[in-house]
Amino acid sequence: MGDNEASYRALLAVTNVLNSQRDTDSLWRAITEQIRKVLSWERAGITLYHPETDSFRFHAVETNMPNRVLQRDAVIPKAGSAVGWVYEHRAIHVRPDLHRERVFLEDQYYAQEGLGRMINLPLLVGDACIGTLNIGSVERGEPDPGHLEFLQLVATQIAYAVDHVKSYEQIDKLRHQLARENAYLVEELKLTHNFGAMVGLSAAFRKGMAQAEAVAPTSTTVLITGETGTGKELMARAIHELSPRRDKPFIRVNCAALPMGLVESELFGHERGAFTGADQRRPGRFELANGGTLFLDEIGEMPLEAQAKLLRVLEDGLVDRVGGTRPVPVDVRVIAATNSDLVAAVSDGQFRSDLYYRLHVFPILLPPLRDRREDIPLLARHFLEAYRVKLKRPALELSADSMDRLTRYAWPGNVRELQNVIERAVILARSPVVDIEPQFLSTPASPAEPSSNLTDIERRHIVRVLESTHWRIYGPQGAAAQLGMNPSTLRSRMKKLGVTRPANLPIA
Structure with a gap:
């Protein structure tokens, strides 16, 4: 050679x-x-x-x-x-x-x-x-x-x-670095999403946690009910983290915030050319959650047309994209949540009865904070420490009068309202002793008003908060922020509850 x-x-x-x-x-x-x-x-x-x-x-x-x-x-x-x-x-x-x-x-x-x-x-x-x-x-x-x-x-x-x-070595190094950062961020995310929701020793709280721990290892559909601010999303995340799907996606959908006319596209996806503006195929939330958990918040606000498709996904595990000709198989665990009365919605023809029974396989009721008053000091101290660290403040403690005021208050906004109150107090605190002033609370510090149903309580509370904000809905001082709601969600609740603005007040 x-x-x-x-x-x-x-x-x-x-x-x-x-x-x-x-x-x-x-x-x-x-x-x-x-x-x-x-x-x-x-x-x-x-x-x-x-x-x-x-x-x-x-x-x-x-x-x-x-x-x-x-x-x-x-x-x-x-x-x-x-x-x-x-x-x-x-x-x-x-x-x-x-x-x-x-x-x-x-x-x-x-x-x-x-x-x-x-x-x-x-x-x-x-x-x-x-x-x-x-x-x-x-x-x-x-x-x-x-x-x-x-x-x-x-x-x-x-x-x-x-x-x-x-x-390649640089990419591999960055990949490992990103993996480490991702693991760190996941832990941070868990801490953020568990921010106070999983704190409590009361019998009502322990019952809900026991139910979550029992159903988490399964793929059973869960329906979480409870008032606004009781921690329904955080309970859903806890169930996801306790399940074998913990390393797969957790996708949240606020059914009340989905744009009208695009609900089915958002949930189930669409094919290219399915409608004006659909210039490419887009997977829906179900496909994004494949292998993991899909959390459908405010499920009672879902339009009837989308409810029929949702029922099919729950029964067959098949998604029909808008404009599609072939169903797409998905493996998704559904957790739904609502603060409305779905039984009444079924009676009114606003919610499908077959979907209700399919969702109602394993219901978990989250108690309002006024029914777990012994947990209020634990939650208050938890939020106090969390915001102390977040805002880089020295050691803080609540005054005795403030703790008593928190314990006696009715908490119509539940845990979310307590969290907001503590954050505001820490920001305004000028000494290590944090005071909760009466004006921090949107209603007088008294036991919850007697009522025959949850709807009346919610209606009275929303009206009180709207009156305290002069019927302003938007902005940091608006009623939506005070209630811990999205403004569109608050408007939807007002419409459903028959709450209207006095005629002599300007629109806010």
């Missing part, structure tokens, strides 16, 4: 090696093995340029010489060095007889090792030089031109391979 054939076979082998390696060390060992099949050498090395120090570092060295001077990780400055000359000129440099002539500063070290000839070649990626390939041999004299041509081709291949491997 001739020299040319051997060179090209070796070059082909180098190319194959470059395409199969994913770390620098294995890449380099495979390359040097192929180079040796074309020309003899006793020392082979790669240096890479580091602009921050304006120097070169040996990233790979292979040598048979017993006296090794320039080892891996050795640093060579650019000024006065052979690698620096090659870097500046983007050209090969050969010193055929190191015994007679040593031109650059590293030549004396090569001579000490016993080398007779050194060839330095640039590693070029486009117009950029990233380092050098260095081939030394005991043999002296001018190298064969064919061998130089082969080495130049190899150097080009090595340059791109090293550039790719370094990029």
Whole structure:
């Protein structure tokens, strides 16, 4: 086999090696093995340029010489060095007889090792030089031109391979970093979403938690009911975190906030061209939650047309995209929540009875805060500490009068209202003792008013808050913020409860 054939076979082998390696060390060992099949050498090395120090570092060295001077990780400055000359000129440099002539500063070290000839070649990626390939041999004299041509081709291949491997290693490093950051953020998210909701020792609270722990390992549909602010979403997240689906998505959908006319598209997705503006296929929330949990908040606000499709997903596990011709299978655990009376909605024809019974497989009722008063001090201290840390305040404590006021208050806004009250008090606190002023509470500090049903309580509470904000709904001081609701949700509740603004007041 001739020299040319051997060179090209070796070059082909180098190319194959470059395409199969994913770390620098294995890449380099495979390359040097192929180079040796074309020309003899006793020392082979790669240096890479580091602009921050304006120097070169040996990233790979292979040598048979017993006296090794320039080892891996050795640093060579650019000024006065052979690698620096090659870097500046983007050209090969050969010193055929190191015994007679040593031109650059590293030549004396090569001579000490016993080398007779050194060839330095640039590693070029486009117009950029990233380092050098260095081939030394005991043999002296001018190298064969064919061998130089082969080495130049190899150097080009090595340059791109090293550039790719370094990029791969950087991506891998970033991937691991992102994985660590993601794990940290997931833990932070869990802490944020568990912000006070899972604190309590009362019998009513323990009953709800026991039900959640019992149903979590299954794929059973859960319906969480309770007043606004009792922590229905947080209970849903707790069930998800306790389930085998904990590492899969938890997707939340506020049915009351979905745009009218686009409810089915948002939930079930649509095909391209399904309607005006649908310029591409879009997966719905069910597909996004595949393998995980879909939380349908305010399920009572879902339009009847979408309820029929939801029922099919619950029964068959099949999603019908808008404009689609074939159903899409999904594996989703559904948790629904409502603060409205679904039985009354069924009677009024606003909610499908078959969907209600399908959702009502495992109901969990979250008690209002006024029915778990013994938990109020625990929750208050929990929120106090959480906001102390968040707002970087020193140690804080609630005054005795404030704790008594919190315990006696009816809490129509439940845990969310308590959280908002504590946050406001911490922000305004000017000493380590936090006071809850009476005006912080939207209604007088008295036991809950007697009422025959939940709807009357909710209606009275919404009217009281609206009156206290002069019927302003939007903004930080508006009724929606005071109630912990989305403004569109509050308007929907007002309409359903028959709450209307006095005629002599402007719209807010």
